[in-house]
Amino acid sequence: MIASTDELHVVSFDESMYNIRFHLNNKLNLVIKAYKMHWSIFTIIGALIGLLGGALLAKLFAIRSLTSLGEIPVKENMDAILKSAEAQRNMILEEALLATREQYQADANRLESERELVFGxxxxxxxxxxxxxxxxxxLANEIDKKEENSNIKxxxxxxxxxELIAKEQQNIEMQKxxxxxxxNKIGRNKSELYHDMxxxxxxxxKLGITRWLMENQEALKVDAQKFARNSLNSVYLRYQPSFIWPKSSFIVxxxxxxxxxxxFHExxxxxxxxxxxxxxxxSVLTINDELPSMLKISGGAGVDKxxxxxxxxxxxxxxxFNEDKIRPIFDKYKRNIDRHILKIGEEAIKHLDITPNIHPEILKLIGSLNYRTSHRQNQYHHSIEVARLAGMIAEEVGVSSIIAKRAGILHDIGKxxxxxxxxxxxxxxxxxxTRFGETEEVVDTVLAHHDDKIVxxxxxxxxxxxxxxxxxxxGARVDMEEGYHRRIDGISGVVNSFQEFGVTGSAIMHAGREVHVFVDNNKVKQKDISGLAEGIAKKLESEVEFPGQIRVTVIRRTEITEVA
Known part of the structure; x- marks a missing residue:
């Protein structure tokens, strides 16, 4: 049981009173002992003083008497001298005793006063x-009463x-x-009813939202188009490219x-x-016998070319033309180009004010795009331009321009x-x-720019x-109409050459970058689709010239139509 605060105060007060009594008794006993001891001490001291003083005075008196008698014989006056000395000794002793008694009486009176004060x-x-x-x-009685009342409470x-627990249990049972x-009455349990509701x-x-969308769809569409048009017009007015786009030439x-x-033979x-x-x-290019011939470097990485x-x-x-001397020249330019692509990658990030920093390996890929073209467009400057435009559009629509620019500069590093x-x-x-630490938001945006991921x-x-x-x-891209039609015709010809294998038609999209091939499901089985797509892709690589890549998608489906 835990003691209350009042009980602790009582115990503390009792201890204090006990300590006071103990110290008072000790002091009183000391005073009484000192009072008893004073008489004995003063008596002894007085006696010793009297004896010593008497002896000393007797000696002095004897010497004085002898001196005053002169030639009187000592033996005749010995009795008189001794009596005189004895009288002097007794007188001194009585004076010493009297002084001692007076001192003792004064000390006794003082001690008595102190004793009376202590007793008071x-x-x-x-x-x-x-x-x-x-x-x-x-206070103890009050505490006892409070404790009793507390126990009652x-x-x-x-x-x-x-009683409350019992009533709560009754309520639970009643609820159940x-x-x-x-x-039982409605024929469904609680979970089913909750789910239905x-x-x-x-x-x-949903019905209300759908109705609202249908009623406001046209207005929303008009507003969205107006906002997009105004935003793009603002970007076009603000954007002024200040660089000249170089086009790499791999001809010597x-x-x-x-x-x-x-x-340079084969x-x-x-x-x-x-x-x-x-x-x-x-390879060697010879146009005619009159013009100089050229060496054309093709295939592989733009940096290597x-x-x-x-x-x-x-x-x-x-x-x-000595092979041993050629290799050092190649290695020299390889080192120079590696340093150069890292440097221009860093310049691009600095120019766009993109933070935080991008990994050096990604910077090298960005710089490598300076030696990669698509439709004769320099992909390094294209990436910088896309990043700047994306940042401007982001500012117009009110989202982070940093994220938009970061996705823009990275969107084509795969090229x-x-x-x-x-x-x-x-x-x-x-x-x-992803491999070099970019955020999921940036990566998803990069994947979405050609619908490889729907975001x-x-x-x-x-x-x-x-x-x-x-x-x-x-002026950004050079893609002559004749070359475009030749590429489309070449793709169509390759796809149509597979009609005997069940191909029924095709759809060429994105300027020839993607081909959808439709097949007869009665002639082409599900397990044969992969091989057919691979065969078409390989034939396109060998017979058609095209920039970048062509995605081939084979579609096999069943359609059933009934008329009522």
Missing amino acids: MQESFEQELNEKQSEVDK KLELEKTRE SLLNHLE REELINSE QVNSKELLQKH ESQIITSLITNTDSSI EVIRLTLEEMIAKEI ALDYKIEGSHAVISGDYA ETPYAYILKAADAMSGARP
């Missing part, structure tokens, strides 16, 4: 102690709690009984046909040495790798962006718009 203080303390004891007793509360009665409420809200002129025949070890560890190839071009130009200019990795360049871009976010639409604006800007 003891009576005062005892009176105060008795008063405090009365208060303590009164506790019992009452316990009884009330038990009423719920069972209600479920929820579905009814949701359907009601050779003025001497003898040089071509001697060093089995040339020089060509083999240059294209080792690359996916590029070198640029290194090979620079190496060939230095070889031909300095007439270096620096699509020569060796199969798949859409958007998928390759998203994969490398309904503002950034996805912003990137699509910015990409289209950059590609459609007058």
Whole structure:
């Protein structure tokens, strides 16, 4: 049981009173002992002083007497001297004793006064102690009464709690009984009823929302188109490109046909040495006998083609055709180009004010796009332009321009790798962006710009718009009508050549970048679709010239129509 605060105060007061009594008694005993000891001490001291003083005075008196007698014989006056000394001693002793008695009486009176004072203080303390004891007793009685009342209240509360628990249990039982009665009456349990009510409420809200959308759809569409038109017009007015877009050329002129025949024939070890560890190839272009011939570098990475071009130009200019001397030249330009692509990648990020920093490997891919074209458009400058346009559009619609610019500069980095990795360049871009720490929001936006992932976010639409604006800007791309028709006809011819294998038709989309092939489900089985798509893709690669990639999708479906 825990003691109350009042009880602790009583105990503390009792201890204090006990300590006061103990100290008073000790002091009083000390005073009485000192009073008793004083008489003995003073008596002894007085006696010693008297004896010593008497002896000393007797000696002095004897010496004085002898001196005064002169020639009187000592023996005759001895009795007189001794009597005189004895009288002097007794007189001194009586004086010493008298002085001692007076001192003792004074000390005794002082001690008696102190004793009376101590006894008076003891009576005062005892009176105060008795008063405090009365208060303590009164307080203890009150505490006992409060404790008794507290116990009574506790019992009452316990009884009330038990009654409440019993009533709560009765309520629960009553609720269960009423719920069972209600479920039996309506024929459904609580969960089913809740589900039905929820579905009814949701359907009601859906119907209301659908009705509101139908009523306001046209107005919303008009407002959205007006807002989009105003935003794009504002971007067009603000955007002023200040750079000249270079177009990479991987052609090296050779003025001497003898040089071509001697060093650049089909089995040339020089060509083999240059294209080792690359996916590029070198071929000889001869237009006619009067014009100089050219070496065309094709295939592989744009960076590798640029290194090979620079190496060939230095070889031909300095007439270096020794294989041992060619390799150091190639390695020199390879190092220079690697440093250059990292530098221009960093410049692009700095120019666009994109934060936080992008991984160095991604910066190299961005720089590599300077040697990659699509429809003769430099993809490095295209990516910078898309990023700037995306940032402007984001500012117009009120979302983060940093995220939009980041997705814009990364959206085509896959084009620096699509020569060796199969798949859409958007998928390759998203994969490398994920690999080097880009956020899911940026990666999804990159994947969505060619619908490789369906993402309904503002950034996805912003990137699509910015990409289209950059590609459609007058002068941005060179794609002559004749070449376009030749490519479309070539794709159609390849697809139609598979009619004997069940192909019934095709749809060419995105300027020849995607082909949907339809097949007869009676002739083509489900397990044969993959092989058919692969065969069409390989034939397109071998017979049709096209930039980038072509996605081939084979569609096999069953349609049944009935007329009532």
